[in-house]
Amino acid sequence: MKIIIIAAVSGNNVIGREGTIPWHSKEELSYFKETTYGFPVIMGKNTFLSIGKPLTGRLNIIITSNPQLFIKFEDIKCFFNLKEALFFCENNYFERVFIAGGAKLYSEAIEKADEMIISRMNFDVEGDTFFPYIDPEIWDKTKGEKYNEFETYIYTKKVK
Numbered sequence: 001m002k003i004i005i006i007a008a009v010s011g012n013n014v015i016g017r018e019g020t021i022p023w024h025s026k027e028e029l030s031y032f033k034e035t036t037y038g039f040p041v042i043m044g045k046n047t048f049l050s051i052g053k054p055l056t057g058r059l060n061i062i063i064t065s066n067p068q069l070f071i072k073f074e075d076i077k078c079f080f081n082l083k084e085a086l087f088f089c090e091n092n093y094f095e096r097v098f099i100a101g102g103a104k105l106y107s108e109a110i111e112k113a114d115e116m117i118i119s120r121m122n123f124d125v126e127g128d129t130f131f132p133y134i135d136p137e138i139w140d141k142t143k144g145e146k147y148n149e150f151e152t153y154i155y156t157k158k159v160k
């Protein structure tokens with residue numbers, strides 16, 4: 001099973017401000033939807049609460065110490081940690097799983113991920129939440145596609 005981090009990141013590395021994404025890009029949201037559709041998407045509690053409802057067409061998995069918060073939502077799964085969530089996906093024979101943030105989850109997942117798909121937005125913004133450092137000793141970077149508001153980059157973990 002391939003573990004893929006997916007994130008939209010501003011030119012100055014911001015991913016969030018005051019609990020939400022500090023820009024609105026329809027184009028990037030469509031890209032995210034197309035890329036993740038049909039596969040499990042793992043999110044931290046704060047990210048899921050900021051979206052407010054499950055993402056359609058994908059198994060929504062939330063990492064939280066308080067699964068009670070999510071009882072009202074049908075068809076989502078909660079785990080206490082990333083390891084348990086990945087174990088569940090592996091046992092259910094998913095070909096790939098996406099880690100969709102936020103910062104806390106990315107920071108742990110970056111060690112476990114095989115690939116990262118980063119939408120690099122064409123602008124800087126003020127923010128309080130940042131994507132973790134990407135170590136070029138660990139990750140190979142290739143250019144993906146160019147859109148109006150962003151460019152995609154694919155990072156693959158170097159083979160040791």
Ligand SMILES: NC(=O)c1ccc[n+]([C@@H]2O[C@H](COP(=O)([O-])OP(=O)(O)OC[C@H]3O[C@@H](n4cnc5c(N)ncnc54)[C@H](OP(=O)(O)O)[C@@H]3O)[C@@H](O)[C@H]2O)c1
Nearest residue numbers: 008016019020021044045046047064065101102103104105
């Ligand atoms: N630009 C983007 O692509 C993008 C994507 C996603 C999110 N965001 C932004 O990122 C911000 C949210 O990030 P965040 O770091 O505050 O929150 P987060 O990672 O979404 O959620 C943090 C919470 O999730 C649980 N959690 C996350 N990682 C965990 C781990 N490894 N082990 C155990 N529990 C874990 C904990 O919940 P409990 O407290 O219940 O234990 C933790 O308090 C928002 O501004 C959001 O809009 C941006």
